[in-house]
Amino acid sequence: MKLEFSAADEAFREEVRSFLAVKLTPEMREAACRTTTVFADKDLAMRWQHILVEKGWAVPAWPREYGGTDWTPTQKYIFGEQCAKARAPGLIPLGLRMLAPVLFRYGTDEQKRHYLPRMLSGEHYWCQGYSEPGSGSDLSSLKTNAVRDGDDYVVNGTKIWTTHAHFADHIFCLVRTDAGAKPQAGITFLLIPMNTPGIKVEPIITLAGDHEVNQVFFDDVRVPQANRVGPENEGWTVAKYLLEFERGGGGASPRLKVELDELKAIARRETDADGVLLEDPGFGKRIAELEIRTRALEFAELVGLARLSRGESPGPGSSLAKNTSVDIEQSINTLKLEAIQHYGLPHANFISLNGHNERWVGPAYAETVTARYLNSRAASVFGGSKEVQKNIIAKAVLGL
Numbered sequence: 459m460k461l462e463f464s465a466a467d468e469a470f471r472e473e474v475r476s477f478l479a480v481k482l483t484p485e486m487r488e489a490a491c492r493t494t495t496v497f498a499d500k501d502l503a504m505r506w507q508h509i510l511v512e513k514g515w516a517v518p519a520w521p522r523e524y525g526g527t528d529w530t531p532t533q534k535y536i537f538g539e540q541c542a543k544a545r546a547p548g549l550i551p552l553g554l555r556m557l558a559p560v561l562f563r564y565g566t567d568e569q570k571r572h573y574l575p576r577m578l579s580g581e582h583y584w585c586q587g588y589s590e591p592g593s594g595s596d597l598s599s600l601k602t603n604a605v606r607d608g609d610d611y612v613v614n615g616t617k618i619w620t621t622h623a624h625f626a627d628h629i630f631c632l633v634r635t636d637a638g639a640k641p642q643a644g645i646t647f648l649l650i651p652m653n654t655p656g657i658k659v660e661p662i663i664t665l666a667g668d669h670e671v672n673q674v675f676f677d678d679v680r681v682p683q684a685n686r687v688g689p690e691n692e693g694w695t696v697a698k699y700l701l702e703f704e705r706g707g708g709g710a711s712p713r714l715k716v717e718l719d720e721l722k723a724i725a726r727r728e729t730d731a732d733g734v735l736l737e738d739p740g741f742g743k744r745i746a747e748l749e750i751r752t753r754a755l756e757f758a759e760l761v762g763l764a765r766l767s768r769g770e771s772p773g774p775g776s777s778l779a780k781n782t783s784v785d786i787e788q789s790i791n792t793l794k795l796e797a798i799q800h801y802g803l804p805h806a807n808f809i810s811l812n813g814h815n816e817r818w819v820g821p822a823y824a825e826t827v828t829a830r831y832l833n834s835r836a837a838s839v840f841g842g843s844k845e846v847q848k849n850i851i852a853k854a855v856l857g858l
């Protein structure tokens with residue numbers, strides 16, 4: 459199959475490339491390259507967001523009147539590809555790519571007017587309050603409850619694994635408003651400012667040593683009913699719609715191609731008993747397999763982009779894309795760790811963390827490998843675990 463871009467698309471690619479060459483400073487690129495967590499550091503992501511907002515390129519998928527670009531699927535693909543190649547920081551998707559589509563479909567005009575511009579300007583920074591202790595895969599069993607009291611709901615309970623809750627000033631939350639109904643039927647979707655009295659955030663430090671996730675506690679938290687998205691007790695429909703964007707709203711293949719290039723650069727420098735690692739047939743075969751799978755994913759993602767541009771949601775195919783991209787990413791990180799061998803140990807033993815060493819022990823390319831390897835293990839759990847995605851694929855894609 460031959461994929462050719464039109465002259466107009468090539469001109470657009472050049473426009474994006476020139477923009478990145480000017481606006482993405484070496485310092486921002488370096489910081490993005492050193493990111494080992496799922497999301498970029500908040501300050502870095504917000505600096506980049508402001509630059510893209512100024513250019514009008516921050517939210518290509520939004521309707522034009524709210525700041526969208528009206529790009530074709532090919533242009534969106536080219537933009538993502540060039541950003542990945544240039545190592546631009548990722549924008550934080552929690553508001554821009556997850557809550558925003560929900561507000562476009564289910565929000566009131568007032569909610570759209572209030573929240574969307576503030577999301578874009580960075581005045582509001584969102585986190586996602588879905589999971590609870592005991593309610594992750596079986597999300598509809600969630601117990602955080604909201605009881606009506608005058609014009610408010612009073613919310614009590616706890617959310618867990620809440621990414622960036624320690625940075626966020628708003629949380630979108632699933633709460634139980636009817637304990638007597640079937641689990642899915644008694645859920646409501648609320649928007650809650652994090653400075654509301656009664657909210658407490660506690661850190662959870664991960665295997666990689668990062669503070670990225672938290673537990674959030676709600677103790678008699680008053681939330682105006684005007685902050686509800688969609689009707690009371692119909693939040694499950696809203697919640698599921700958002701999950702489609704969490705799992706499939708963006709393309710992973712351009713980033714994976716960059717990571718494959720990094721892997722090959724490492725394998726070119728490292729050796730095994732027989733010589734240069736990249737020339738080892740066994741190691742080379744494993745890289746080739748990942749390149750082929752990445753190419754297949756790229757085409758699946760282009761089909762997904764075409765669906766979005768027709769106004770359709772990503773659909774259950776996003777589960778397939780999520781499992782595939784996570785699997786490839788984890789395999790790349792495994793090969794990188796195998797390639798750097800003993801240079802992976804300083805991080806694993808926490809020797810390199812918290813400035814205990816004056817400088818990194820080993821080649822610069824080895825510095826982030828172990829942290830990325832450990833952090834990427836979480837990708838087969840968040841956004842719905844691998845097994846849960848397989849259940850969705852079995853039912854909704856294969857019709858089993």
Ligand SMILES: Cc1cc2nc3c(=O)[nH]c(=O)nc-3n(C[C@H](O)[C@H](O)[C@H](O)COP(=O)(O)OP(=O)(O)OC[C@H]3O[C@@H](n4cnc5c(N)ncnc54)[C@H](O)[C@@H]3O)c2cc1C
Pocket residue numbers: 585586587588589590592593594595596618619620621622671836839840841842843844845846849
């Ligand atoms: C780094 C990270 C960031 C996260 N960020 C957020 C966030 O910002 N907001 C948020 O709300 N949540 C977040 N999560 C939570 C995430 O969505 C849940 O961890 C996930 O849904 C799994 O739920 P659980 O942890 O309760 O595991 P469980 O649901 O208890 O699953 C345990 C194991 O059982 C398997 N399993 C469960 N049910 C089935 C089944 N029906 N069939 C087959 N196997 C099954 C699972 O695959 C898994 O291996 C995050 C998680 C991580 C790791």
